[in-house]
Amino acid sequence: MKIKEIIVVEGKKDTANLKRWLDVDTLETSGTGLTEATLDQVRQWAKTRGVIIFTDPDTPGDQIRQRINSAVPGCKNAFLPSGKAWEIVRGKRKVGVEHAGKQEILAALEHCLTYESAGENTLSWSEFVELGLTGLPDSAQRRKEVGNRWHVGEANAKTLWKRLNLLKVTKAMLEEGRDADE
Template sequence: MIQELIVVEGVDDVAAVKKAVQAEVLPVHGFAVKSKKTLDKIRFASERIGVIVLTDPDHAGRTIRETIEKAVPNVKHAYISRKEGTKKDNIGVENASSEAIIAALEKARFKLVENTQEFSLADMDSYGLSGASGSKERRQNLGQLLRIGYGNTKQFLARLNHFGISRDELEKALSQINKRV
């Protein structure tokens, strides 16, 4: 599994990257990247596991890349060529082959890590993050507090493990959430 968070423009790009490699991928939804919430997620990932930016080979992609780099200077960059990202008149990461995406990421020098499993689906149940009344809201609040974002049970579990959240960190955050209620 690739250690770094891979930042892309949209959900079609997420699908293309996940088809090529095993990684955590964050879509910034185009120019929504300028939101404080999105940039905070990228900053946190940069501090915790590293970030690779892989945007479309066009003007919008360059602008998004520059916005991210200005806010989080230590990100890595992966590039696909216009030729690799073009299908008919559409330019984007989603059009690139898995081979082109892998080659771009290799040039950015990603790190491979073991897929750690600190937490399991049983933990999600025992912490009330799955299958319980209010579990969705608990994941939302916890994701915000831990700075890993919201996800369904499976996505949230993957983020807890990928971002290396410790059991102690999780339990402290849950304690804070429980005090609010």
């Protein structure tokens, strides 16, 4: 399968894993060492081929994603659920694109999202709280389910609330159990 867009990943092992399954060009950020020169490359590719940000489902990956989305509006975003992108390496649980299987990678790329620019919130913080997405013993599990249904990855309360607003999700949409594909 050929991917037209450039996929931004964190490192060489992510690139190697994607190339196992896809005909793809990547741009590596060298982890959180994202430089202005790399951002300039992303800007250039966004104009000519398009960009998909495909970082690890962890805090550094999220920081890289946020920085690129802020600097280069209009990028597509692919998310891996952390439960689908891990393996045990030397006795430790490792999470990332490099550890994901073919099905997880294809599913993440199939559900790419593009955030709209921040503006008026479609989901207020009080509505977010009313939905039980923060403040309850099971809120983390609820956020995980919503994040997976909307293909925005797992996140803490504030990050999920921001991502849902960037997608213009409303309380009614969440109550109806709709997802990003509807």
